[in-house]
Amino acid sequence: MHIGCPKEIKPQEFRVGLTPNAAREAVVHGHTVSIETQAGIGAGFTDEDYVDAGAAIIATAVEIFAAADMIVKVKEPQPVERKMLREGQLLFTYLHLAPDPEQTKDLMASGCTAIAYETVTDANGGLPLLAPMSEVAGRLAPQVGSWTLQKANGGRGVLMGGVPGVGPARVVVIGGGVVGTHAARVAAGMGADVTVLDRSLPRMRYLDDVFARDFKTMYASAGNTIEMVREADMVIGAVLIPGAAAPKLISRAQLSEMKQGAVIVDVAIDQGGCFETSKATTHQDPIYDVDGIMHYCVANMPGAVARTSTIALGNATMPFMLALANKGWRQACEDDAHLLNGLNVHAGQLTYYAVGKALGIDVLSPQLALKV
Numbered sequence: 001m002h003i004g005c006p007k008e009i010k011p012q013e014f015r016v017g018l019t020p021n022a023a024r025e026a027v028v029h030g031h032t033v034s035i036e037t038q039a040g041i042g043a044g045f046t047d048e049d050y051v052d053a054g055a056a057i058i059a060t061a062v063e064i065f066a067a068a069d070m071i072v073k074v075k076e077p078q079p080v081e082r083k084m085l086r087e088g089q090l091l092f093t094y095l096h097l098a099p100d101p102e103q104t105k106d107l108m109a110s111g112c113t114a115i116a117y118e119t120v121t122d123a124n125g126g127l128p129l130l131a132p133m134s135e136v137a138g139r140l141a142p143q144v145g146s147w148t149l150q151k152a153n154g155g156r157g158v159l160m161g162g163v164p165g166v167g168p169a170r171v172v173v174i175g176g177g178v179v180g181t182h183a184a185r186v187a188a189g190m191g192a193d194v195t196v197l198d199r200s201l202p203r204m205r206y207l208d209d210v211f212a213r214d215f216k217t218m219y220a221s222a223g224n225t226i227e228m229v230r231e232a233d234m235v236i237g238a239v240l241i242p243g244a245a246a247p248k249l250i251s252r253a254q255l256s257e258m259k260q261g262a263v264i265v266d267v268a269i270d271q272g273g274c275f276e277t278s279k280a281t282t283h284q285d286p287i288y289d290v291d292g293i294m295h296y297c298v299a300n301m302p303g304a305v306a307r308t309s310t311i312a313l314g315n316a317t318m319p320f321m322l323a324l325a326n327k328g329w330r331q332a333c334e335d336d337a338h339l340l341n342g343l344n345v346h347a348g349q350l351t352y353y354a355v356g357k358a359l360g361i362d363v364l365s366p367q368l369a370l371k372v
């Protein structure tokens with residue numbers, strides 16, 4: 001198979017879809033790998049690193065999209081990239097379609113087959129291709145949140161760990177999955193007083209067993225959530241219903257109950273965000289103020305630490321990328337129901353139920369899509 005990896009073009013996105021190690025692995029398995037020139041430079045990988053791995057360096061994305069059977073990327077294809085996708089071409093990347101009707105329409109119109117990293121599953125009920133970036137975004141959240149809490153950035157001027165005689169910041173994390181757990185660990189490590197809210201009792205039992213010394217847990221009823229948010233210096237949004245638009249847990253009216261200068265870091269923004277007032281921002285212009293509450297809503301947080309993120313993502317995607325290349329997408333998905341869960345679009349039709357529900361589009365079952 002011919003595997004193509006263009007340079008990411010989303011603002012301030014420095015990750016790359018294939019590491020030199022992944023490219024080498026594909027070449028060893030007999031595949032042709034084309035990388036757009038300088039695609040890896042933001043993550044510290046030079047064109048020479050890819051050439052050493054056996055890949056070809058190509059001057060433009062246009063040539064990559066024209067020649068490759070499978071496009072491997074990081075972020076959802078941008079409008080100019082969507083125009084280059086064609087019928088029968090395989091796209092393997094993050095998509096986050098539920099909050100993005102325009103992208104969904106374009107992918108369906110292209111006739112491509114699109115497998116979304118974020119909905120591939122594993123045998124433990126996890127999301128193995130989302131998890132590494134959730135680990136990164138979770139660990140970043142208190143870091144960017146504490147910067148936003150500084151007075152000069154519009155925050156309340158509260159130090160995470162406090163100082164002797166002055167109490168620490170109160171951090172509330174909504175959603176205790178991968179993002180939430182990593183965020184809570186780092187916030188606790190910075191000395192903050194941390195509470196994690198979730199709706200899954202088994203998950204809270206696990207968190208309590210492992211992290212009781214670091215942070216508290218609380219059931220995420222609407223009443224508990226607003227009570228905690230009212231007292232918080234920083235609220236980190238980390239909920240997920242896989243593939244679906246994030247539930248809105250705090251309304252604009254409820255912002256007025258928060259402390260002035262408190263900070264919201266809505267990591268769930270790539271699924272639309274869990275605060276009514278969240279709208280996606282970029283690394284160039286990451287924060288904004290609504291009613292005196294500072295919002296940080298960058299939809300590609302891991303891009304800020306592109307090298308760590310690229311290597312972590314590459315470790316997770318490599319076996320799936322190889323299965324798709326070795327067997328073709330149909331056989332690979334027939335052999336692995338977890339990979340089939342990643343199928344979001346095929347031959348002009350949507351194939352993921354939660355996205356169909358969010359956007360009001362009819363869905364073809366992924367099992368039937370295998371036959372089309």
Ligand SMILES: NC(=O)C1=CN([C@@H]2O[C@H](COP(=O)(O)OP(=O)(O)OC[C@H]3O[C@@H](n4cnc5c(N)ncnc54)[C@H](O)[C@@H]3O)[C@@H](O)[C@H]2O)C=CC1
Binds near residue numbers: 130131135199240268
């Ligand atoms: N902005 C960014 O750059 C990034 C965003 N993300 C996003 O972060 C979000 C969280 O991802 P993960 O932690 O990997 O998901 P996860 O599935 O590991 O955890 C989600 C948690 O939310 C809980 N939950 C669901 N509904 C809830 C509710 N109403 N109230 C309280 N808890 C609720 C679930 O029980 C689960 O424990 C996703 O939307 C993901 O796409 C992930 C990586 C990077």
Ligand SMILES: CC(=O)C(=O)O
Binds near residue numbers: 094130299302
């Ligand atoms: C998960 C995701 O959207 C990201 O890493 O950018």
Ligand SMILES: [Mg+2]
Binds near residue numbers: 096
């Ligand atoms: Mg994202």
